[in-house]
Amino acid sequence: MSTEDKTMTKETGAPQLTAKDLASDQDVRWCPGCGDYSILAQVQRSLPSLGYKKEDLAFVSGIGCSSRFPYYMNTYGFHGIHGRALAIASGLKAAHPNLSVWVATGDGDCLSIGGNHFIHAARKNFDLNVMMFDNQIYGLTKGQYSPTSLYGQKTKSTPLGSIDHPFNPLLVALGAEASFVARSMDRDMKHLASTVVRAAEHHGFSFIDILQNCNIFNDGAFFLYTEKETKPDNTVFIEHGKPLVFGKDNNKGIKLDGFRPKVVSLEDYSVNDLLVHDEKSKELAFILAHMTDMPGYPMPLGVFLDIERPVLEDDMKKQIDKAIEKSGRGDLNSLFREGNTWEITGN
Amino acid sequence: MSTEDKTMTKETGAPQLTAKDLASDQDVRWCPGCGDYSILAQVQRSLPSLGYKKEDLAFVSGIGCSSRFPYYMNTYGFHGIHGRALAIASGLKAAHPNLSVWVATGDGDCLSIGGNHFIHAARKNFDLNVMMFDNQIYGLTKGQYSPTSLYGQKTKSTPLGSIDHPFNPLLVALGAEASFVARSMDRDMKHLASTVVRAAEHHGFSFIDILQNCNIFNDGAFFLYTEKETKPDNTVFIEHGKPLVFGKDNNKGIKLDGFRPKVVSLEDYSVNDLLVHDEKSKELAFILAHMTDMPGYPMPLGVFLDIERPVLEDDMKKQIDKAIEKSGRGDLNSLFREGNTWEITGN
Amino acid sequence: MHTTIETADGKGKKLVDLIELDEVTVRFAGDSGDGMQLTGSQFTSTTALMGNDLSTLPDYPAEIRAPAGTLYGVSGFQLHFSNKDIHTPGDKPDMLVAMNPAALKVNIKDVREGGAIIVNTDAFDAKNLKLAKYAVSPLEDGSLRGYKLFEVPITKMVTTALEGIGLSMKEITRSKNFFALGLCYWMYNRPMEPTLAWIKEKFGKNPMIAEGNERALRAGYNYGDTTEIFTSRFEVKPAKLPAGTYRNVTGNEATAIGILAACELAKLPGFLGSYPITPASEILHELSSHKNFNFRTFQAEDEIAGICSAIGAAFGGSLAFTNTSGPGMALKQEAIGLAIMIELPLVIVNVQRGGPSTGLPTKPEQSDLFQAILGRNGESPLPVIAASSPANCFWMAIEAARIALKHMTPVVLLTDGYLGNGSEPWLLPKAENLPDISIPFATDPETYKPYSRNEHLARPWAVPGTPGLEHRIGGLEKKHIDGTVNYEPGNHQFMTDMRAAKVKKVQDSIPEQDIFGSEDAEFALVGWGGTYGAIRAATERLLAAGKKVAHVHIKYLNPFPKNLEQVLRRYKKLLIPENNLGQLAFLLRANYMIDSETLAKVQGLPFVPSEIEVAALKSLESM
Amino acid sequence: MHTTIETADGKGKKLVDLIELDEVTVRFAGDSGDGMQLTGSQFTSTTALMGNDLSTLPDYPAEIRAPAGTLYGVSGFQLHFSNKDIHTPGDKPDMLVAMNPAALKVNIKDVREGGAIIVNTDAFDAKNLKLAKYAVSPLEDGSLRGYKLFEVPITKMVTTALEGIGLSMKEITRSKNFFALGLCYWMYNRPMEPTLAWIKEKFGKNPMIAEGNERALRAGYNYGDTTEIFTSRFEVKPAKLPAGTYRNVTGNEATAIGILAACELAKLPGFLGSYPITPASEILHELSSHKNFNFRTFQAEDEIAGICSAIGAAFGGSLAFTNTSGPGMALKQEAIGLAIMIELPLVIVNVQRGGPSTGLPTKPEQSDLFQAILGRNGESPLPVIAASSPANCFWMAIEAARIALKHMTPVVLLTDGYLGNGSEPWLLPKAENLPDISIPFATDPETYKPYSRNEHLARPWAVPGTPGLEHRIGGLEKKHIDGTVNYEPGNHQFMTDMRAAKVKKVQDSIPEQDIFGSEDAEFALVGWGGTYGAIRAATERLLAAGKKVAHVHIKYLNPFPKNLEQVLRRYKKLLIPENNLGQLAFLLRANYMIDSETLAKVQGLPFVPSEIEVAALKSLESM
Numbered sequence A, B: 001m002s003t004e005d006k007t008m009t010k011e012t013g014a015p016q017l018t019a020k021d022l023a024s025d026q027d028v029r030w031c032p033g034c035g036d037y038s039i040l041a042q043v044q045r046s047l048p049s050l051g052y053k054k055e056d057l058a059f060v061s062g063i064g065c066s067s068r069f070p071y072y073m074n075t076y077g078f079h080g081i082h083g084r085a086l087a088i089a090s091g092l093k094a095a096h097p098n099l100s101v102w103v104a105t106g107d108g109d110c111l112s113i114g115g116n117h118f119i120h121a122a123r124k125n126f127d128l129n130v131m132m133f134d135n136q137i138y139g140l141t142k143g144q145y146s147p148t149s150l151y152g153q154k155t156k157s158t159p160l161g162s163i164d165h166p167f168n169p170l171l172v173a174l175g176a177e178a179s180f181v182a183r184s185m186d187r188d189m190k191h192l193a194s195t196v197v198r199a200a201e202h203h204g205f206s207f208i209d210i211l212q213n214c215n216i217f218n219d220g221a222f223f224l225y226t227e228k229e230t231k232p233d234n235t236v237f238i239e240h241g242k243p244l245v246f247g248k249d250n251n252k253g254i255k256l257d258g259f260r261p262k263v264v265s266l267e268d269y270s271v272n273d274l275l276v277h278d279e280k281s282k283e284l285a286f287i288l289a290h291m292t293d294m295p296g297y298p299m300p301l302g303v304f305l306d307i308e309r310p311v312l313e314d315d316m317k318k319q320i321d322k323a324i325e326k327s328g329r330g331d332l333n334s335l336f337r338e339g340n341t342w343e344i345t346g347n
Numbered sequence C, D: 001m002h003t004t005i006e007t008a009d010g011k012g013k014k015l016v017d018l019i020e021l022d023e024v025t026v027r028f029a030g031d032s033g034d035g036m037q038l039t040g041s042q043f044t045s046t047t048a049l050m051g052n053d054l055s056t057l058p059d060y061p062a063e064i065r066a067p068a069g070t071l072y073g074v075s076g077f078q079l080h081f082s083n084k085d086i087h088t089p090g091d092k093p094d095m096l097v098a099m100n101p102a103a104l105k106v107n108i109k110d111v112r113e114g115g116a117i118i119v120n121t122d123a124f125d126a127k128n129l130k131l132a133k134y135a136v137s138p139l140e141d142g143s144l145r146g147y148k149l150f151e152v153p154i155t156k157m158v159t160t161a162l163e164g165i166g167l168s169m170k171e172i173t174r175s176k177n178f179f180a181l182g183l184c185y186w187m188y189n190r191p192m193e194p195t196l197a198w199i200k201e202k203f204g205k206n207p208m209i210a211e212g213n214e215r216a217l218r219a220g221y222n223y224g225d226t227t228e229i230f231t232s233r234f235e236v237k238p239a240k241l242p243a244g245t246y247r248n249v250t251g252n253e254a255t256a257i258g259i260l261a262a263c264e265l266a267k268l269p270g271f272l273g274s275y276p277i278t279p280a281s282e283i284l285h286e287l288s289s290h291k292n293f294n295f296r297t298f299q300a301e302d303e304i305a306g307i308c309s310a311i312g313a314a315f316g317g318s319l320a321f322t323n324t325s326g327p328g329m330a331l332k333q334e335a336i337g338l339a340i341m342i343e344l345p346l347v348i349v350n351v352q353r354g355g356p357s358t359g360l361p362t363k364p365e366q367s368d369l370f371q372a373i374l375g376r377n378g379e380s381p382l383p384v385i386a387a388s389s390p391a392n393c394f395w396m397a398i399e400a401a402r403i404a405l406k407h408m409t410p411v412v413l414l415t416d417g418y419l420g421n422g423s424e425p426w427l428l429p430k431a432e433n434l435p436d437i438s439i440p441f442a443t444d445p446e447t448y449k450p451y452s453r454n455e456h457l458a459r460p461w462a463v464p465g466t467p468g469l470e471h472r473i474g475g476l477e478k479k480h481i482d483g484t485v486n487y488e489p490g491n492h493q494f495m496t497d498m499r500a501a502k503v504k505k506v507q508d509s510i511p512e513q514d515i516f517g518s519e520d521a522e523f524a525l526v527g528w529g530g531t532y533g534a535i536r537a538a539t540e541r542l543l544a545a546g547k548k549v550a551h552v553h554i555k556y557l558n559p560f561p562k563n564l565e566q567v568l569r570r571y572k573k574l575l576i577p578e579n580n581l582g583q584l585a586f587l588l589r590a591n592y593m594i595d596s597e598t599l600a601k602v603q604g605l606p607f608v609p610s611e612i613e614v615a616a617l618k619s620l621e622s623m
Ligand SMILES: Cc1ncc(C[n+]2csc(CCOP(=O)(O)OP(=O)(O)O)c2C)c(N)n1
Pocket: A063, A064, A065, A066, A067, A081, A082, A105, A106, A107, A108, A109, A110, A133, A135, A137, A138, A139, A140, A141, A146, C275, C276, C277, C278, C303, C327, C328, C331, C358
C-alpha cells in the first residue's frame, strides 16, 4: 500500500486516510440495491476528513442486516449480539476512552430488543456515535414488522396489518435526553455525509436516525422523502439559525403557533415570520421531532439537538484521577491491610 | 363478611367495596415510616369509588420494595421478576382485557432493568395503570443508586458520587408516547388519591411517577416538595384549563416565553398572562416535564398529558372479531386441509 | 424395470427408456434470486399429489439476497421421493440442477457418483466462473466426467420461448426456474397440471407474468420431449402409505397447527408471545394469520417480553406459548424459572440452530438439550420433549400442551431448523378423533388453596375474574398448600423436592419407550429429535443387510420414560448419533450410568443415513 | 480447665470460675433495627485480635426493616471461635443473646442443650410476645428449662447508664446492643479496648452518641462483673495459626480484593460491569470505593448490559469482570455464549442464592452448578471454578483471572451467599509474592491472525489502538486462524471441537486434585464450594473418632482436575453433601460413570458439621 499521495490532516498529524483505506477485504453481502450500501459509502467517505487513524476507530453493532456494517470497515470491529451493541460499545468506550466508537444498528436492534440500552446510553452520555439504519422492518429475519413500522403495515408477522403505534425514534432519544439528535437518509448522500461528520464532532452521545430503504421487504417506504418529484414538498431540512423553508420553489415554511408548528405559504408570510431553528433548545427539538407524526407536515431532517453535558467516560476518568490524587495510586499491600489486622507470631 | 352496609355503584351494579376489603391478610412488611404505606392506603381508599369487583382487579409487579405491593391487595396479584412487570401485565391484559390491571413498580424495576418494557408498553398503549414508586434509590437491595438518583448522589455503589445523568421519568414516558402521564407524591394523599382515580379512568396506558420517601436509604429526597414550609414555593400543581399559579401566597406563576417556561411574580403579571395547562398537548406536556430539571423552577405535579389513541388489546380483539367475521370461527379440519392435499386410498 | 416408450415432439417420434426407480433424490440449486425454493416446493407438491412418500430440505444462505453469482449466495432445495416409506431428504442427490457455476461448485461434492447434472450453460460466463472461483470452466476441464452432464442453454431457451409477450428482459430471465422445473417434470414423468393451476392462482393479477411462467414451464417439458440429449425418463410409483388425506407440511407449519389444535382441544383461547428469530419465526407468521381461531399473537420487544407476556396470558387463563431459537432460549431462562415457581401451564418451543452464540443462524443443530433441561438458576426442573420429524411437530405441540395443562408446568418442546424448514407428507388427522386435553379451572372459594395439589401434583388454576379466588403468586418461594411467601428452611426443602417429584410424575402420563428393529439385537442406535429420519433409514438398511440392530428414539427427554433404563440395558452397545458433542449420551450416563458411543456431527447439517450406517457397521464390528 | 478468679465490682470482690474452652459458638439475635450485625462484627474483630481462629455467619431477613418485634424481622449473627483451626460458623450455639421474644422464638431450636441464653427481659412485654406468637411468655412457662437462662433487663440498665447525657429515649435504647456486647465481652473474657477505639472513630463527629455507646458497653461489662447471676466466665486461648498478619474478611470483600489484585498482577486496568443483586452487591460496593487502583466500576441498567459492557471493556484491553447471583446469571447466559465465541478473557462471578426464580434471595444455595457449566445455547464450554471459604474467594478470584487470561476465555467463579456474607481470618499475602499473571498483547501486524492459537490454544489479544491489527470479531462462527465469518461445515465442526479442546486444555494449568484425611480410607466425603468448612470439620471429627475417611474437595469444576477420576476410584463409597439436589453427583456420573450418595440440603442454610457427620456414619455403617 502506498501512502505517498496521502495528505496530512492538521488535527492529528497522521496521514489522511482515503475511503478505500476504510474498506475491509470482505465482500459486502447486502442485497443488491439495499440502502445500506450508500450509508457505508458515506461513512467511508466522510470519516477521513476527521483525521482519525484507522486503529483508533471501532465499529460496534448488534445483529441485523445493518449490523454487518463492522465487517466492511477496515477498522476494529465488533459484531455483537442482538440488541446489545450499545452495551458493548459503552464498556469499550468506558475502558478505552481514546477510541472513536461508532455503533451501527437497526430499528429492531436499537429500539426493539435494544431499547433499554439505547435510552440508558443516551442519558449517560457516553461519547458514542450511533447510526440507526431505520428501514421500518426486520430485514435479516425476512420481513417482520419493527418498532418503527407504520400502524396498519402488512408484514410477515402482521398479515392483517400492524396494530402497534410506532416509535418516533427522535422522541425516544429526546425523552432519554440524548445530547445530539439528528435524522438523515440513505438517498441524500451529501446530507448524510455531513450529518455523520456532525455526529462525530459532537462530544457525547450522538444519534442519527437514518431512513434506509430495504428494497426486499419494505421497498419504497421513504420514497416520498427521497425521490426527486416528491422530496421538496415533503421534507424540510432544518439548520441551526435558519428559518424553516421548504417546498418545490422554496415557497413554504414552518411558523410557530404558540408551541405548535404550522405550515404556511410564503405568499402569505415573509421568511422573517418563520420559525428559526435552534439546535440548543430541547423544547424546540421536541416540537420538531413531534412534527414528523403530524399529517400534512413535511418530514424534518437535520440536526434537531446538539447540546453539551458531562460525558460519562470523562467523569469516570476524573473520579479515578481524583481518587489517585487523594489516596495515591492503589497499593496491594495496603489494600490487604485495610481495617483491623492482627499479628500471629510463630507458635 | 357482611355486605349489608355496602352501597351500590352505578357503573357495575356491584356492591361498592371498602378500603378494608382490598387489604389482604398478609402483614405489610415495609420499613416503618416508608412512603409505600401511604401509596397502599391511597390505592385501597380510592379504588372502591371506581366500582370494580375485587376479582376483576389484578396487581402486577416486578421486584423491589415497591413490588411487594400485590401481596397486600386482596385482589388477584402477580409478583413477577425484576423489571418484567410490564411485560407480564401486557400479556395478562392482552389475554384478559376485561380485567383492570395495575402495575406497581420501582424506579429501578421500571426504568433500569425494565426500561424497555416500559417504553414499549407505553407506545403500544395497553390499558394498564402504572404506578412507579420513585424513591430515587434501590431500596430492596439496600441502597444503590437508581436511574432517577441525582447526579452527585452518594450511595452504596457510588461512594464518590453518582456520575450518571438521571432520567426524568416523565420525559421518558412522553418520548415513548404514553397517552397518560402524571406525577404525584406519597405525602400528598389527596392529590395522590385523585391522580390514581384519573389514571384508572384513562383508557390506555397510564403512568404515574410517585415521588416516594425511602426513609432508610434516601431519607428526605423530596422533603422540599412534601413538607409544609417548603412545599408551596417549590411545587406547582398543574390542572387542565387552569393557569399555573403557585407560591406560599399564590403569588407566583409560570408564563411562557416563546416555548420556554418562566417563573414570574404575580405582582408584575396578572393571572391572565400565565400559562394555562392543556392536558391534550404533547408539546406542553414536554415543556412542563422538562421544567422539572430547570434549576429555580418549582416541581410540577399533576396530570401532564391525557390523550386518547387506539388501545392495543382493543385492536387485537377487533382483528380477531374481523377475522372470524370474514372467515368464520376457525375449524380444525379445514385448517388441516389448507393448501394442496391428496388422497391415498387403501392399497 | 425398463420400458421403451414413444414420446411426441413437434417433428415426429422419439424413443426413450422409461426406467422405474424405488426412490430419487433431486437437488435444485441456484442464486438466492433464482427461485430455487419455489421450484423445489412445486416439484414437491406435484410429487406429493402423485402419491409418493417424500421428504424435503431447503438450505438457505445466511444473506437475504447475496450478490448474484457468489458462492455464499447459493440457495438449495433437496427433495427425496420414493415408492416406500422414507425418513430423510436423501443421502446423495441422484440429480442436481445447477443454475450457475457457484451452485455447481457448492453442491457437486454431494452428488452421487454417476448422478445426473443439469446446468444452465448460459450462466457459465467468465464473470460467474470467477465469482465461483473456478479458474477453468468445469464444463470444459473434464472434472465432471464421473457424472451424466446435461448442458442446457436455459436462459436462451426461455428468452426465445417468451419472446414477444411483452415482458422485460429481467422478467423473462426470472422465469428460468420454471423451465428447469418443466424439464424435471419431463424427466421424472410428472404432470404439469398442478403447477399450471398454481401459476394461474398465484399470478392471476398479473396475466403477463402468468403467461411467461406457463410458457417457460411448457418449454422445459417440451425440451425434454424433443431433444436427443435426453434418452431416459424415470418413474417412481406411488408409495404404499396408510390411506387417508395428506398434505405436505414443514415442521414449523406443523408446530403452528399443533398449537392451534391444542387450544381447541383444551377449549382455551390461545396466546403466543414471540420475538422473531431464525429458524423459528415461521411459527409466529403462521399463527398470526389464523386469528379466527381466537388466537392472539404478540410480537414482543424481545424474547424476555415474549415469554413474560405468555406467562401473563397464562395467569389470565389462556393456553400460552412462546417460541424461539437458541440465543432467545438463553434469554428466556430467568422467566422459565418464574414459570416453574408459579406452576402455570406454558409451552416453550425452541427451534434449535447452530451455536454457540449467534453461531450458524440458518443451520440446524441439536445443541440446546443441556440448556433446555439444566440451563436455569436453582433447582428448576421442567418437562422437555422433542419432535422427530416435520409432521411429528404437530403431535408434539399438542403433547407439550397436554403435559403443561395436566401437570400445571412449563414444558419445553425442542425442534430444530432441519425439522422446522424441512417437509414431509402429513396424514391428516380428523379433529374429532383428537384427545380432549382440557382441565377444569378452580371456581370454589371454599376449597381453593393456591398451592394445594391433585393426584398429578398439579396445583389448581384460578383465573382472575373468578369471585372469591383472589390470590397472589410470584417468584419467591411459596408455602405448601397456602401459597403465601415463605422462607422457612423445611418448606423450601419440601417445595424443592415437590417440584422435582412433580416433574418426575410426568412419567405416569407419557408412553413407555418403544423399540424399532431386531428383537434380539445387542446393538442399538439411540437418538432424539431431528436425527430420527436418518437413524431410522440407517437402521432399515442395516436390517435389510441382515444386521441385528435396533433403533431407540427418545421423544421424552425429561423425565425419560419409566422403562427407558430397562430398554437400554438390553443392549451390549449403544451408538448415539447427535448433532452436538454428545449431550444425550451425557444425560444417559448421569441418569442411569449407562455408557454409549457418540457419533457427533456439528456441521450445521443433518445426518445422512449413510454416515450412520457406516458408523454403525464399524461399531458393530468392534463388538 | 477451670480456674476461679476474683473480679472487681463497684462494691467489692466476686469469685467466678474461669473455664477454659476449646471453642465457642455464640449467636446474637434481635430486630433488624437492634444492631445485631454490628454487635456480631465487633465481637468478631475483638476475637480475631485475640488470636482465635473464627468463622462467622450473618443471617439477614429478606425485609430491609421489618416492623419491630415480628418473627420475619429477626436478624442474627453467629460467631464460632476456637483455639484451633476451624472451618464453620459452628454447629449449635453455646450461647444465644435474644433481644426480644421473636429473636428467642426463631433461634431457640438451634441452641445446644444446656446452652446459655441471655434475654432482654424488658422486651418481653405483651405486645412483643404476641408479635412473636407466644401465647405464654417462654420465660415463665418452663419451656427454657433445658438451658442456662440469664434474664437481664437490658433496656432499663441502659436507660439508667445513659441518663443525663442528653440523648433522646430513642437514641438511648439504640445503644442496647453495646450493653449486650459488653456483657459478652465479660463472659468470654475479651478486652473492650478495640471496640472503644472503634466507637471513637466511628462516632467521632457525634460525641454524644459515642459517649452513649461507650457507657452502654461498659455498663454491660460491669453488669457481668458485678451481679451475682453470672458465676462463670469462659476463656478460649489463641489458636496455633500460621504466623503472619491477619484480618477478618467476608467472601464478598475477599472477592473484590482478589479482583483488584488480579488486575495488578495482570498489569491491566480493571473493569466491573455489574447490576446490584443480593447477595452479590457488596463486590460492586467494595470495588466502587477503590478507584485509585485505576479500576472502573459500571452499574449498568441490567445484568445483560453488565456483562456486555464487560465484554466491550475486554475487547478494549481491560481485565474485565461481571458479578451477579442466580437470576442475573441466567440473564447473562446469551452474552456468555458471545464471550465464548469471541474468546476474550472475562470473569463472571456468581454468588449463588436460593432458587429457582427469585426463590430465597437472601439465603445461600449451591444450585447454579448446572447453569454455570451447561446453561447456554450451543456447545459452549467454559472453565468453572468455585471458592471454598470466605478468604479463599480472594485466591479463586485471582485464579479465575489467571485462567481467563492464559486461555483467552470467559471463566465462571462460583461462590455463594454463605461465603459472601460469612467471614473468617485471612492470612494476608505479601503482594510481592503473588504470581505474575500478565500475558502479552499482540502487536505485530506481520504475524497477527485473529484466530491463530498458542500452545494453550489461546488466540492472541489485539487491542484497538494497535496499528495494523485492525480486525473484526463477533458471535457468528469464525474461520480457524483467519477469524473471518465462516459457515463451512468442516470449519464449524473443527471450531466446535477446538473450543471444547481449549477448555479441556485448562487441565494442564490447574493443580491436581488433593485429598485430606486417612490414607487408606475406603470412604470419602466429596464436595465443592461453600460446603468445604462443614465437610472438613465433619471429616476431622470422624478421623478423631478413628474412622477411616477422606475429604475430596473439588475447586475446579470444569474441567475437572486430570487426576480426579483416579482419585475418586480409590474409594468404595462416596458421599456428596450438596446444597442442591445432587448436581455434582450428576456431573461425576456423566463424566466418569462414578456413582455416589447425595446428602442434599436445600433449606437456604449451610450444612453444619454434625449433619454431615451423622450422615457419614450412617453411610459408613452400610458399607
Ligand atoms: C437474541 C436474538 N433474538 C433474535 C434474533 C433474530 N434477529 C436477528 S436480526 C433481527 C432484527 C433485525 O432487524 P433490524 O435491527 O431492524 O435490522 P435490519 O436487518 O432491518 O437491518 C432479529 C429479530 C437474534 N439474532 N438474537
